[in-house]
Amino acid sequence: MNGATLNTRPPGQKGAVVFEPGGYARHAGARVAESQRLRMLLLVFARDQWRTTKSKIFAVFFVLSALVMAAVAIVRAKFDVQGLAVPVADQAKWVATLLHYHGLITTGLLLVGLATQVAPQIARDAHEGALLLYFSRPVLRPHYLFARWGAACLSGLGQILAPAVLLIVVLLSQYGLQPGGCPLPGAAGALWWLALLVGQALSAAAAVAMASLVALAAGAIVRNPSSAPLAFGGVILGSTAASWVAQAAWGRESAARALDLHHAMSAAWVLLSFPIDPARPPNTHAVAAAGGLVLWIALTAGAWWSLQRFLANPPLGKGRS
């Protein structure tokens, strides 16, 4: 493959080097280390998340949710209208609550994204015979899984955290370092905001890591890229429906809320920011959140087991799923 180079600019692409046809020649250059191959695989899969126009448009909704929430915060901070302005004593609590509701919206969007974009990935690789292309090259099966999972986590974390940070910055600009009701006085209020940010990051990381693994496992179990979103979405929607039915039977302030997997995605955040409220029955926010967290951990463990079984004997070859 020796040949002179011609500089061309293919349509719709950046500059590329096109070679005139020559004979076959062995590659005499260096090869990258194994750790670099894993990082490269991760980057390729991460880029894969953003390949389609649908995925790019979908990301806009995450930012849009933060902008709407920020607009609400600004309005309620600026306009001193009876019933609209947040009482000074409740400002800190209101900020935490607003972030909680924003988390519910973004995790809802995340679940839709996981169902439509992440769940079909392994199923598509199995269906299209790409697993054989990966595993007949120096790619370990655990590396493939970690790269797929890591790429989904990076993408999901970015989609949840970026709007959350945007919202926190807006709230900080409106209420200052020490909003009314802030447990930390004066300049120490900065630590309270930092705690909110860290709490959001921890909550998002836990939610994204568990949900994305479950989504990948759903695809690996059904092995069909068309059915994978339905399988994952069915689990989430089924849990929400089961929670509603159980709440109707046992009451809204019961542990039945823990069955709602979407609601429980903000469990880590709830546990961090809403200590058990002595004014409410004990089995509400925090207890339900803890129950939901346990449910997610169990699902994640099941997903891990399923993926290990899948990779131990993967369908190698097109249409052999």
Place this chain on the structure above:
Amino acid sequence: MPTPPADAAPPPPATEPVAALRGVTKTYDELIALRDVELDLPKGAVGLLGPNGAGKSTLFRLLLGLEIPDSGTVDVLGRAMPDHTLDVLARVGYMPEDDSLFPGLNGIEQVVHAAQLSGLSATDARSRAHQALDLCGLADARYRLGASYSLGMRQRLRLAMAMAHGPELLILDEPTAGLDPEGRQQMLDLVAEIAAAGVAVVLSTHVLPDVEAVCDHVVLLSRGQVGYNGTVAGFKSGTGSRWKIRVVGDAQNLASAVRAAGLECEVEGRSVVVSAPADAAAMLWSLCVGAGVGVRAFGPLEEDMGSAFVRHLRIDDPLRRQAGAQRQGAM
């Protein structure tokens, strides 16, 4: 930080096989895919033949470390599998039989991705990918989605993916399947060129002339065992030699004389095909003289690949062997 090239390791000497199987048995539930296989694959172009279910795909999977043998050892490029799978796979290119591509990527991305997975840096992968696509005649289609390619183009794309990283061993599973005659010839020329460049090629196919055109060594698998392992010329002439004598007069006279001398033969019209050692020319000639027949043509029989393939399968078929033995016993 780039590491020293994996292929900087000294390549196996010319006499050392690129792959060696020792006592390999592989079963799937109750199906025995390979049975106590002893096989050395030499450098150069090797054709892997065998009917469906003979164990060719299992052999490839063992070479690629995708399966672990129940017993026996598999060495590829001088390294034991599956202990050195990553090192070996970085030096091996594989073109699968299935119509497999990475989903959602265009032609150049497919090849770049494959080359990167095999350990090339992004820059090297891109430049090698362009060269490989040019070589495979896909230069004009490189920015089209891989899924939109015709079957023949996808075959060539998969070959480009297999060779872009410059492997020492290229494993091709049915590379000419689905190609038109011109595309098939181009593919064979390309494979021959790659083999001539010093790359060991193992080619599995049902199109026997393809093996004849490209390979200088043939391995026949039948019922999970090696039925033949040797040169193409040897494959066509059999384990011993076969001679074809075209006579003027009654061929049956010569056939009777040959059988009386303890040799097997068949009469085909005016010709007698004799199974005899390669140095039996003088003896056969004297039999012709003794039988009183005129000889129009005399020489070793060259079979076409198809006939040789069928003959080897018959020889290797234990059921046929058993039936033959029973027939002889009955006589």
